Amino acid sequence: MxxxxxxxxxxxxxxxxxxxxxxxxxxxxxxxxxxxxxxxxxxxxxxxxxxxxxxxxxxxxxxxxxxxxxxxxxxxxxxxxxxxxxxxxxxxxxxxxxxxxxxxxxxxxxxxxxxxxxxxxxxxxRAATPEEARRANTSLRKAMRERHNYFADLEQTAAALHAAVGHTGGPLSQRVASDLASHLGFTLHYVGDLPGSTRSVTDLRNGRIYVPLGQSPDADPRSVVLQALSSHVLQLGEPHDYAEFLQQRVQTNYLAAALLIPEKGAVDILSAAKDARELSVEDLRDAFGVSYETAAHRFTNLATQHLGIPVHFLKVHESGTISKAYENDSVMFPTDALGAVEGQTVCRFWSARRVFDVEDRFSPYHQFTDKPAGTYWCTSRIQPSARGQFSVSVGTAFAHAKWFRGRDTPHRFHSGCPDESCCRRPPTALATRWSGHAYPSARLNSSLHAAMPTSGFTGVDSTEVFEFLERHAPAAP
Structure with a gap:
């Protein structure tokens, strides 16, 4: 121009x-x-x-x-x-x-x-409000659905990186992650004083990546390194708005997952499992030594593109609110007026909520649910974290349940949501008995007072980061 x-x-x-x-x-x-x-x-x-x-x-x-x-x-x-x-x-x-x-x-x-x-x-x-975040997330989820959550260019990038360090398949070890860093010109440094607003810090001047020395038990130490390397490989700069910030997060998380779970090896396992009608997220998790959530995310990347199976994914807090969501199988997620799903409450009769009532936390929970859009089969697991317990669910329409292990489950429930009479409005007899005789004290969500970070929509404290780099930079020769 x-x-x-x-x-x-x-x-x-x-x-x-x-x-x-x-x-x-x-x-x-x-x-x-x-x-x-x-x-x-x-x-x-x-x-x-x-x-x-x-x-x-x-x-x-x-x-x-x-x-x-x-x-x-x-x-x-x-x-x-x-x-x-x-x-x-x-x-x-x-x-x-x-x-x-x-x-x-x-x-x-x-x-x-x-x-x-x-x-x-x-x-x-000021523009980076929760409303802007919800609009950006809604737009991003639509774009992901249109491409079936599959990014061919990122898959090719991951394959090239695997080839560069001689990784031919199977779980990607921490040693190979370190080899990837060396191949890209970085050394890894584990520190105990990483700024609290960051997951990692990359020193482009000195070719260093700083990652936390101690991580929570539910965190994969490889993921933090691979996400930092992915940002460098993709040449991502400072995002200009919340939409670009979310897009960058999707790209780095996708590439990191593609490095942890190579496309070819995963597709071979999934294709064989489909032929045997034994598809399972657990098999993907166990074959590559990743968390259940990572395996579930990766399943959504590959299921439609390579197996022809439309799916949906949910991560739900024990309070019932949605943390993450994706679908291309026409399931009806609860939404607000802006079309946003995150932060909405899941129906009590969905697998993502029912799993919290199951005593057996070792085995996956399977369930059929009759919903307004049709009958869906889901598999769910509980995942503990520092922020409480979450359920991670992968599901598909009834017609495709035949390919999955757990399709013979006896658990079946009916959901009428978003109709309030389904589970959001108390039964008439119960309401009549207690209405006017109860006053619950609500727990105030701290996010109401800090809807968005004060240091911009990324929430990164630049002063802390620069002071950190100054402390750890190697001495000039």
């Missing part, structure tokens, strides 16, 4: 350097002086023929005229100020435009631009 502001400033500088007036330049290119002024102020895009005429007059090439580099530092400041005044934020301030004259010093322009950047920062921070 042509940058009319930069081109305009370059034309003005060339005209001045050659001692031409607006009248003289206008005559040379066959345009009125007022038209040349409009062009120099970047208020009109030029056609190719006009660019060629300007280039001929100045005795330069069209490529030189189209250079994206501002012709001078002053021009760069003026261009930045013009762009700021033409942006949507300035329009909301109801301020008159500031003419960019020679009498306006460079220092004054820099101060104005600094104030504008700070206003943008505050504006973006």
């Amino acid at each position: 042509l940058d009319s502001l930069t081109i305009g400033r370059r034309i003005r500088q060339l005209r001045t350097e050659r001692g031409l007036t607006l009248d003289a330049l206008g005559t040379a290119i066959g345009r009125a002086p007022s038209q040349v002024s409009v062009i120099e102020n970047g208020k009109r895009e030029l056609k190719l023929g006009e660019l060629q005429r300007f280039a001929t007059v100045f005795d330069i090439s069209v490529d030189q005229l189209l250079s994206a580099e501002p012709p001078s530092r002053r021009a760069a400041l003026e261009i930045a100020l013009e762009r700021a005044q033409r942006g949507p934020l300035f329009a909301t301030l109801s301020l008159p435009p500031l003419p960019v004259r020679k009498s306006l010093s460079d220092e004054a322009i820099e101060t104005i631009l600094g104030l504008h950047r700070e206003l943008e920062r505050v504006h973006n921070e």
Whole structure:
């Protein structure tokens, strides 16, 4: 795209350097002086023929005229100020435009631009509300559903990395994860003072990746390293908004999972299991030595693409609220007015809730549920964490249950949600007995007071990170 502001400033500088007036330049290119002024102020895009005429007059090439580099530092400041005044934020301030004259010093322009950047920062921070997060998550989930949660380019990247370190299959050990880091030019450093707002910190200057020394029992130490390496491989920069932040998280998590569970080996196992009508998330977990949640996520990546089975995935807190969700099998998740699923309450009769009442936590729990959209089969497991217990569920429509181990389960329930009479409204007799005779004291969710991080939508404390890097940077030779 042509940058009319930069081109305009370059034309003005060339005209001045050659001692031409607006009248003289206008005559040379066959345009009125007022038209040349409009062009120099970047208020009109030029056609190719006009660019060629300007280039001929100045005795330069069209490529030189189209250079994206501002012709001078002053021009760069003026261009930045013009762009700021033409942006949507300035329009909301109801301020008159500031003419960019020679009498306006460079220092004054820099101060104005600094104030504008700070206003943008505050504006973006305030815009990163839970509503924005829900909208971004809804849009991202739709995009994932359209591609069946399968990213061919990331699968190819993972395969290339495996080949580079000679990993031919099976579980990816911590040694191979370290080999991957070395292959990509990094050394791993386990530290006890990692900033609390980070999972890892990558020092690009010195080729170091810092990961926490002590991790919670439910965390996979390989995942943190692989996610950090994935961000580097994918060349991800600082996200500009919440949607980009979520997209980056999906990409890094996907690539890390593809490294832990290689596509070819996983598809071979799943295809054989389907032929035997013995599909199971547990087999994927055990074959590659990963957590049940990672295996369940990976199953959703491959099931539709390679097995032709549409599926859904749920991670639900013991309180009944959805933490993560994905579907391409038309199951009806509970949603809010924005179409967001995360944070909504799952029906009490779904497998994701019923599993919390099962005493046997060693075996997977299977269940058929008659829902408004049809009958679905699900398999669920409990996963403890520092934030409480979660159920992780994978399910599919009744027609595809025949491929799964556990399809002979006797557990079957009916769910009428989102109809409130299903499980959200107490039975009439119970309500009549207790209505007006109870006053529960609600537990206030701390997130109500800090809906989004105060240091931006990523929540990373930059000062802490930079101080951390300064402490751990190797001494200069």
